[in-house]
Amino acid sequence: MLELFDTATQKTAEIAMREPGVVGLYVCGPTVYGPPHVGHGRAVLVYDILRRYLEFRGIRVHHVSNITDIDDKIINRARSEGRDWHEVALECEAEWLATMDRMGVLRPQQSPHATDYVEQMVALIASLMERGFAYETTEGVYLRAALVPGYGLLSHQSIEDRRAGARVELDEAKDDPIDFALWKRAKPDEPAWRSPWGDGRPGWHTECVVMSLALLGEGFELHGGGQDLIFPHHENERAQAVADGHLFARHWMHNGLVTVGGEKMSKSLGNFTTLDDLLDRFDARSYRLLVLQAHYRSPLEVNPTTIDAAANGLARIDALVRRVSGVSPAPEAGSSASSSQLRQRFVESMDADLDTPGALAEIFEAIRVANSLVDSGEASSARTIADTVTELLGALGLVVGAHEVVGAQDSEMVARRDRARAERDFATADEMRSQLEARGWVVEDTPEGTRIRR
Numbered sequence: 001m002l003e004l005f006d007t008a009t010q011k012t013a014e015i016a017m018r019e020p021g022v023v024g025l026y027v028c029g030p031t032v033y034g035p036p037h038v039g040h041g042r043a044v045l046v047y048d049i050l051r052r053y054l055e056f057r058g059i060r061v062h063h064v065s066n067i068t069d070i071d072d073k074i075i076n077r078a079r080s081e082g083r084d085w086h087e088v089a090l091e092c093e094a095e096w097l098a099t100m101d102r103m104g105v106l107r108p109q110q111s112p113h114a115t116d117y118v119e120q121m122v123a124l125i126a127s128l129m130e131r132g133f134a135y136e137t138t139e140g141v142y143l144r145a146a147l148v149p150g151y152g153l154l155s156h157q158s159i160e161d162r163r164a165g166a167r168v169e170l171d172e173a174k175d176d177p178i179d180f181a182l183w184k185r186a187k188p189d190e191p192a193w194r195s196p197w198g199d200g201r202p203g204w205h206t207e208c209v210v211m212s213l214a215l216l217g218e219g220f221e222l223h224g225g226g227q228d229l230i231f232p233h234h235e236n237e238r239a240q241a242v243a244d245g246h247l248f249a250r251h252w253m254h255n256g257l258v259t260v261g262g263e264k265m266s267k268s269l270g271n272f273t274t275l276d277d278l279l280d281r282f283d284a285r286s287y288r289l290l291v292l293q294a295h296y297r298s299p300l301e302v303n304p305t306t307i308d309a310a311a312n313g314l315a316r317i318d319a320l321v322r323r324v325s326g327v328s329p330a331p332e333a334g335s336s337a338s339s340s341q342l343r344q345r346f347v348e349s350m351d352a353d354l355d356t357p358g359a360l361a362e363i364f365e366a367i368r369v370a371n372s373l374v375d376s377g378e379a380s381s382a383r384t385i386a387d388t389v390t391e392l393l394g395a396l397g398l399v400v401g402a403h404e405v406v407g408a409q410d411s412e413m414v415a416r417r418d419r420a421r422a423e424r425d426f427a428t429a430d431e432m433r434s435q436l437e438a439r440g441w442v443v444e445d446t447p448e449g450t451r452i453r454r
């Protein structure tokens with residue numbers, strides 16, 4: 001079975017399940033104040049691949065990913081544009097969903113909005129006050145982190161070291177530099193909700209702990225996010241759960257970050273700042289393959305050269321599938337043995353902490369073998385291998401062969417058609433179909449949405 005590295009124990013282990021065969025997965029979602037960037041794309045792909053692989057292994061995944069729709073960044077953007085904060089959040093959420101659809105990721109079964117859970121957040125903070133873990137200041141309510149058993153479990157840093165490194169903002173009034181805000185009292189003209197500690201809004205860490213426990217329950221299986229969320233976000237989510245007497249996530253998974261030109265993906269970095277820029281220039285499948293070619297815990301360099309290399313790999317896979325598309329698969333034992341060997345090695349690699357580079361190395365080796373089989377006149381054996389390659393890559397969300405090279409304009413039309421269908425705007429959906437057909441595509445409807453092939 002799949003063994004995953006756990007950030008808390010720093011060891012690789014199977015996910016402990018409350019009910020055999022069912023995994024509750026909470027992944028921290030976006031703060032909706034701007035377009036998704038390339039780093040968001042990687043994180044979403046990593047958890048999409050994890051979810052698809054668990055499902056491939058027969059496990060049911062309850063995937064929850066939140067939308068943080070109230071935050072300083074949203075308020076600041078709304079203010080600078082003279083707009084309503086809620087309008088900015090809604091617009092950015094729609095943009096996020098449209099871009100994720102372009103990436104071909106499965107939508108989480110539930111995407112809770114922070115603003116729908118404020119009442120439960122206020123209840124949690126009240127309970128933490130009652131238990132003596134939280135205190136009120138002129139700014140709001142803070143959690144006394146040093147009182148929480150195991151504080152530092154995820155970030156592996158002692159309270160003393162953390163205290164030495166902590167920076168206290170000038171406007172913060174708190175007893176200990178490591179304490180963090182649960183409730184922020186509103187400044188004039190800021191959006192605010194009622195609470196016993198004055199009108200204000202919850203802290204970000206309080207949002208995720210409340211939504212994950214509300215939707216996945218006590219001791220849910222797996223909590224994920226980028227490595228940049230380990231501290232303070234996840235450490236502080238856990239601290240509140242523990243202080244309030246809850247069993248929190250059993251297993252913690254964190255994906256590595258994206259670098260662009262060797263630099264951390266954070267500031268403005270030219271054309272690759274937004275994910276849509278990338279998807280306008282490259283096939284979304286190339287980005288998925290690039291993500292698969294790196295281990296999920298390693299940093300990932302994203303630039304035109306690395307994506308081009310992935311696009312070339314994809315072309316090799318597509319070429320084999322096309323090469324044998326008219327051939328019947330072989331019935332004999334020899335070729336199915338190589339297919340079952342491929343399947344077994346693929347599963348072994350994936351089970352070992354999602355070793356996607358290892359799994360892909362097996363696939364590319366099988367492609368090399370299949371091509372030489374075609375060269376030596378054994379095309380039906382090659383077809384059997386190609387079918388297994390298609391199936392295994394499909395299990396990771398990578399559709400091969402059927403697509404040929406899909407340009408940005410084509411994939412945008414597919415996304416527009418799926419959006420139109422979801423909104424029951426059939427006129428636009430039909431219009432997109434005709435345009436795609438005019439561009440030489442065969443358009444098919446599948447449970448995952450529109451699929452196009454030549």
Ligand SMILES: [Zn+2]
Nearest residue numbers: 028029208233
């Ligand atoms: Zn979160």
